[in-house]
Amino acid sequence: MAEWIYEIVRQGGYLGIMFLMAMENIIPPIPSEVIMGLGGIAVARGDMHFWPLLLWGTAGAALGNYVLFLIADRLGYERLRPFINRWGRWLTLEWHDVEVAGKFLRRHGHWVVFVLRFMPMFRTMISVPAGLAHMGHLRFLLFTAAGAAIWNALLILGGRWLGHTLSEAEVWLGWATVAIGVATVIGYIWRVATWKPREG
Known part of the structure; x- marks a missing residue:
């Protein structure tokens, strides 16, 4: 699995990284840890360079989050509520x-957007309440991009270290991808099966 992801990263270049990172935030198919980690391996092998990789990866992450933000901002609470009520079980959300x-978000302000960029479960979903709260667009983009840049830099450095240390580093990331995917599917099935709406 990691081989073909690595080839997408290598052959797609920086625009490919941007696309994968945007999609990871809109419809998470591949964790950003794997995307940017493989990008770090590409840096170690001389196929990519650190700063352009960081720039394009962060731009993709910010773009993906901004799409969700815009949807929530345009729909607002009243138009989103019937959707949540109808599909809550499958969203495991009420x-x-x-x-x-x-x-x-309103209590703690824009710093929530920045801090949650470091938490895999929440870094994408925070875009929805931020949009519903009609947070300033520029402020949202600045704080989500700042958090994403720091996180992506750490992932690139980690991937670069693996690339220098292990000759088959992408294999390890491949197994990590499989493990994360299986855990995500099992977790989702469990949440759907045990989900109960709040009474009252």
Whole structure:
């Protein structure tokens, strides 16, 4: 698996990285840890360079988050609520969760967007309450890009270290991809099977 992902990264170049990172935030097919980690391996092998990789990867992450932000910003609470109520089981989400996230964001401000960029479970979803709260577009982009840049830099450095240390580093990332994918599917099935709407 990692071989073909690495080939996409290598042959697609920086625009390929941007595309994968945007898609990872909109419809997560491949974790950003794998994308940027393989990018770091490409840096170690001389196929890519650190700063352009960081720039394009961060741009892709910010773009993907901004798409979700715009959708939530345009729909607003009232038009989003019927959708959540109807499909809540499959989203494993109910309207109460949206309200709690919105209140948390309003209480702690734009720093929430920055901090949650370092948390795999929440770095994408925070775009929705930020959009629903009609956070300033430029402010959202600045804080999500700043958080993504720091996180991506760490991933690139980690991948570069693996590339220098292990001759078949992409194989290890390949197994990590499989493990993350299996865990995600199992976790989702469990949440759907045990999900119960809040009473009242």
